[in-house]
Amino acid sequence: MKTKENIKTLVIKKPLKLDCGKTINNFPLAYETYGSLNKSKDNAILVFHALTGDQFVTGINPVTKKDGWWSYAVGPNKSIDTNKYFVICANVIGGCMGSFGPSHKNPDTNKIYGTDFPVITINDMVNAQVNLLDHFEIKKLFSVVGGSMGGMQVLQFISNYPDKASTVVPIACTSSHSAQNIAFNELGRQAIASDHNWSDGKYLSNNTLPDKGLSVARMAAHITYLSKKGLQEKFGRKLQERDALKFGFDADFQIESYLRYQGSVFVDRFDANSYLYITRAMDYFDLVKQFDGNLSNAFKKTKAKFFVISFTSDWLYPTQENKDIVIALNAIGADVGFVEIKSDKGHDSFLLDVPDFLKTLKNFLDKSYLER
Amino acid sequence: MKTKENIKTLVIKKPLKLDCGKTINNFPLAYETYGSLNKSKDNAILVFHALTGDQFVTGINPVTKKDGWWSYAVGPNKSIDTNKYFVICANVIGGCMGSFGPSHKNPDTNKIYGTDFPVITINDMVNAQVNLLDHFEIKKLFSVVGGSMGGMQVLQFISNYPDKASTVVPIACTSSHSAQNIAFNELGRQAIASDHNWSDGKYLSNNTLPDKGLSVARMAAHITYLSKKGLQEKFGRKLQERDALKFGFDADFQIESYLRYQGSVFVDRFDANSYLYITRAMDYFDLVKQFDGNLSNAFKKTKAKFFVISFTSDWLYPTQENKDIVIALNAIGADVGFVEIKSDKGHDSFLLDVPDFLKTLKNFLDKSYLER
Numbered sequence: 001m002k003t004k005e006n007i008k009t010l011v012i013k014k015p016l017k018l019d020c021g022k023t024i025n026n027f028p029l030a031y032e033t034y035g036s037l038n039k040s041k042d043n044a045i046l047v048f049h050a051l052t053g054d055q056f057v058t059g060i061n062p063v064t065k066k067d068g069w070w071s072y073a074v075g076p077n078k079s080i081d082t083n084k085y086f087v088i089c090a091n092v093i094g095g096c097m098g099s100f101g102p103s104h105k106n107p108d109t110n111k112i113y114g115t116d117f118p119v120i121t122i123n124d125m126v127n128a129q130v131n132l133l134d135h136f137e138i139k140k141l142f143s144v145v146g147g148s149m150g151g152m153q154v155l156q157f158i159s160n161y162p163d164k165a166s167t168v169v170p171i172a173c174t175s176s177h178s179a180q181n182i183a184f185n186e187l188g189r190q191a192i193a194s195d196h197n198w199s200d201g202k203y204l205s206n207n208t209l210p211d212k213g214l215s216v217a218r219m220a221a222h223i224t225y226l227s228k229k230g231l232q233e234k235f236g237r238k239l240q241e242r243d244a245l246k247f248g249f250d251a252d253f254q255i256e257s258y259l260r261y262q263g264s265v266f267v268d269r270f271d272a273n274s275y276l277y278i279t280r281a282m283d284y285f286d287l288v289k290q291f292d293g294n295l296s297n298a299f300k301k302t303k304a305k306f307f308v309i310s311f312t313s314d315w316l317y318p319t320q321e322n323k324d325i326v327i328a329l330n331a332i333g334a335d336v337g338f339v340e341i342k343s344d345k346g347h348d349s350f351l352l353d354v355p356d357f358l359k360t361l362k363n364f365l366d367k368s369y370l371e372r
Numbered sequence: 373m374k375t376k377e378n379i380k381t382l383v384i385k386k387p388l389k390l391d392c393g394k395t396i397n398n399f400p401l402a403y404e405t406y407g408s409l410n411k412s413k414d415n416a417i418l419v420f421h422a423l424t425g426d427q428f429v430t431g432i433n434p435v436t437k438k439d440g441w442w443s444y445a446v447g448p449n450k451s452i453d454t455n456k457y458f459v460i461c462a463n464v465i466g467g468c469m470g471s472f473g474p475s476h477k478n479p480d481t482n483k484i485y486g487t488d489f490p491v492i493t494i495n496d497m498v499n500a501q502v503n504l505l506d507h508f509e510i511k512k513l514f515s516v517v518g519g520s521m522g523g524m525q526v527l528q529f530i531s532n533y534p535d536k537a538s539t540v541v542p543i544a545c546t547s548s549h550s551a552q553n554i555a556f557n558e559l560g561r562q563a564i565a566s567d568h569n570w571s572d573g574k575y576l577s578n579n580t581l582p583d584k585g586l587s588v589a590r591m592a593a594h595i596t597y598l599s600k601k602g603l604q605e606k607f608g609r610k611l612q613e614r615d616a617l618k619f620g621f622d623a624d625f626q627i628e629s630y631l632r633y634q635g636s637v638f639v640d641r642f643d644a645n646s647y648l649y650i651t652r653a654m655d656y657f658d659l660v661k662q663f664d665g666n667l668s669n670a671f672k673k674t675k676a677k678f679f680v681i682s683f684t685s686d687w688l689y690p691t692q693e694n695k696d697i698v699i700a701l702n703a704i705g706a707d708v709g710f711v712e713i714k715s716d717k718g719h720d721s722f723l724l725d726v727p728d729f730l731k732t733l734k735n736f737l738d739k740s741y742l743e744r
Contacts, residue, residue, distance in 0.1 A: 020619035119619040179603040179627045183595045186628045189621065190591060190635070194584035196568035212566035219562060220592055223555045228687070231551040237658060245656055247392035247491040249561065249648060253655065255551045256558045263562070276621060283625065284617055286609060315600070315687070 006062035007055075007098040008032060012131050019121040019284075029128055030098025031055050031090040034074065035082035037136060042372065044138050045080060045365075046129065046165070047089040048146030048153035050351075051221070051278050052270055054097035055089045058082070063097065064269050072353050079362040084369065085142065092153075093128045094120045094278050096271035100128075103204055103271050114273055115201035122149070122285045126157040133164060140164055142372070143365060147171035147350035148317065149278070152285045155298065155325065159287065162302035167368045169361070171309045172350045174321040175287040175295050175328070181316060184224050185279035188217030192272045201273050214272040215263030222262045227313035227346035231255065295328035306336040307364045309357065311349040337364065378434035379427075379470040380404060384503050391493040391656075401500055402470025403427050403462040406446065407454035409508060414744065416510050417452060417737075418501065418537075419461040420518030420525035422723075423593070423650050424642055426469035427461045430454070435469065436641050444725050451734040456741065457514065464525075465500045466492045466650050468643035472500075475576055475643050486645055487573035494521070494657045498529040505536065512536055514744070515737060519543035519722035520689065521650070524657045527670065527697065531659065534674035539740045541733070543681045544722045546693040547659040547667050547700070553688060556596050557651035560589030564644045573645050586644040587635030594634045599685035599718035603627065667700035678708040679736045681729065683721040709736065 007030050015025040032055040037044060047057055049069065058074040060067065074080040074087055091099035094117070102117035133141065144165045146154045151173025158168045174181075192198055195213025199206050223231075235255040239245070242252065251257040291297040299306075306329055310322035319340050329336040341357045343349040349357060379402045387397040404427040409416060419429055421441065430446040432439065445451040452459055463471035466489070474489035505513065516537045518526045523545025530540045546553075564570055567585025571578050595603075607627040611617070614624065623629040663669040671678075678701055682694035691712045701708040713729045715721040721729060 115621065119621075176609065178600065179607040179609065179625075180595065180598075180600040182609070182625050183591075183603065183627050183631055186623075186625075186631055187588065187591050187595065190632070191563060191566075191588050193621075194563075194567065194588055216559065216563045216566050216588065219555075219559050223552065223559065226552075228550065228552045228690075231555065235551040237548065237551065237554070237661070249487065249491075249565075249652065251558075253551075253554050253558075255555050259555055259558055260562070280621065289609070318600075 009098055010132065010135055012128060014131065016124070016127055018118055018124045020118050022118045024100065024118070027093070027100035028098060029090050029093070029100070029131065031088060031132060032057065034058060034087040035085050037086040037138070041136070041138050042140065042142055043084065043369070044086045044088060044136065044141050045143045045145055046132070046141050046157070047074065047080070047087055048129075048144070048150035048157070049089060049092065050146070050148035050150050051282065052266070053150070054095065055091045056097075057087060057089045069351060072351070073358060073361060079358045080145065080365065081362070084366075088132055088136070090129045090132060092125045092278065094125070094274060094281060096274040101271070102201070102273035102277055112204045114204065115276070117273070117277065119280055120277060121281050122152045122156045123160070125281065126153050126160060130157070130161060130164070140166060142369060143167040143169060145169040145171070146173075148173055148347065149282050152282065155287055156285075158302050158304055159290075159298040162304070165304050166372060167365070168302075168304045168306045169309065169364065170306075170322070170325060172311055172314050172317050172322070172347055174317050175298075175325050176289070177283050177285050178321070182283045184220060185283050187220050188279055189276050191216040191220065192275060198272060201276075203272070209267070210272045211267040214267050214270065214275060217275060218266040219259045219263045222259060224316050225346055225348040227315065227344055229313060230344045230346050233344065295324070296331045299329055299334055300332050302334075304335075305368055306334060308336065308338045309350070309360065310340045311343045311345070311347070311354075311357070312340060313344050314347040314349065316347040381470055382504065382507055384500060386503065388496070388499055390490055390496045392490050394490045396472065396490070399465070399472035399500075400470060401462050401465070401472070401503065403460060403504060404429065406430060406459040407457050409458040409510070413508070413510050414512065414514055415456065415741070416458045416460060416508065416513050417515045417517055418504070418513050418529070419446070419452070419459055420501075420516070420522035420529070421461060421464065422518070422520035422522050423654065424638070425522070426467065427463045428469075429459060429461045441723060444723070445730060445733060451730045452517065452737065453734070457737070460504055460508070462501045462504060464497045464650065466497070466646060466653060468646040473643070474573070474645035474649055484576045486576065487648070489645070489649065491652055492649060493653050494524045494528045495532070497653065498525050498532060502529070502533060502536070512538060514741060515539040515541060517541040517543070518545075520545055520719065521654050524654065527659055528657075530674050530676055531662075531670040534676070537676050538744060539737070540674075540676045540678045541681070541736065542678075542694070542697060544683055544686050544689050544694070544719055546689050547670075547697050548661070549655050549657050550693070554655045556592060557655050559592050560651055561648050563588040563592065564648060570644060573648075575644070581639070582644045583639040586639050586642065586647060589647060590638040591631045591635045594631060596688050597718055597720040599687065599716055601685060602716045602718050605716065667696070668703045671701055671706055672704050674706075676707075677740060678706060680708065680710045681722070681732065682712045683715045683717070683719070683729070684712060685716050686719040686721060688719040
């Protein structure tokens, strides 16, 4: 993990009762903003990040020195146009980019939390982030937008705060984490827990890092973010800097080198315990169950305009799971648009240069903004 | 790993030149047979096992004390009817159920091979197993049958020995391992190599076992063997022996317990280095490339009758990859049948109680046997 600089932090003084029963207060919420809040304070968009994202949505991330995770979509004249909108994004609680998480010290014991950190939920995440509205004195957001786990936060946010956003854009997500997705997350957690250096989560106190386990977890997740067809087209059976198979266990194929690289760069920017906590939050997400089996009830108090986006080759959060949200909204006559974008880039499509998606998102936001 | 008893072994004296360039001889090939070879010796079926299978196809496996891996399909009056056919199955070389593999001692050094064992290929596997025909004095097999990696061996066998089988049944397989499948195998290998106890493959000499890494590898593979829909129907979000979420990292969901169990029982019966070698052999499999990009040429010397079977929900070896084999066979006017079986059980369908599959396989074999 690199040292954290240039991180804006809001200290949330108000007690927050977590779903696990514990109450936290005076905890840090790290955030970033882009663009300017207008006088009427009606141009703010709260963007929620996905599992391994952070508050640095666009431009150069000051910690990793790489492009922000949504640089294709957010910026001047882009889909989420920072010439027009005031974009806010916070690191989720449980995360590792400055917000309250398992790598922080427990003020009661002065020891790093590790797995003594409370298990948090998507609900807890949005209940922490809603404090940003008070901070910026925003009564109502123009929009809440996010993909993957960001989309789950979008759904939970509008369910909890039906009057606090005019438009709602859940992308490539689900209202209830599937068995297969829980399985892949559990695989990642087991990979981390299997690492000798994880030491039951006490690695920071021990000055060790479970890099190997975290790297395997990332490799597993990364495969699920791409489509079979996309992988075949990009890598196929191409060999890595060699003319023939080497008959060994080095990376013969480009796909092997690529995955190893993805694993190795990830451990430089992410904390293993945060990976455990955030995947747990995703697995616990079940908005359907929160509303006793009727998803429509999650949305019946809001007048917001919804726009749901899925991708053809996303097998992690397939179109049907996104459509289930649309069906629940239609059942209560909500204002909802839906589009399935054709893309071979799998679940990662929402993060990548997929022009149809980027145009569609821009059109929805800009048109809704004019009509507000 | 349990001790090996009741294992029949044929010592292959004839030198076998491996694809890696090394030559092996006087090596053991462990095998099992079911049913009786008839007088004309024309009722033999060579069954090839998949990644984690072994020679104990049906009945109780004498080592694991559990049902053989293909007990649904093989036995008296079953699809592969042992009242009628003489079924032979050998543990692949590189494996860990008695055939020459990385847990054997190198006779030159008297040390356990570990990763000094030569990298083997699907081609090497079938070239070792063809020796069983001489042993049983069988000139021509009635059939070669196998699913998954077993199917790859089927294809390689008939390509190498076009006159040695009358019928050919590749099931749920491919002619060329895809990028996604290489990716999942590499993930498993990295999970094993990340285990502190793996010790660069020298764990048996060190009296340690990389059980945690091997267990994670198995969990990853297991997810790929099942379909998203099948997992959702079987497990969904059902909780494991509890009424509510526990807000911790124990297995809250049944799918988590199930995966952990799959991992834990696997390490009792499988060798981690064998897992590395066999997955490598699968990744290296590219029959298309062996025939310079024209798969039809792999089959042009045989008069055998083919029957290709795929499953609707198999996303590891999807129907299209099985169809590619059919297309190559049709292109040379080969005798080929094809069926896609409807099943929600994913890639594992060929191992499970899928009546349409079991009936279809039986019908093809029995009809072909009558017509021989």
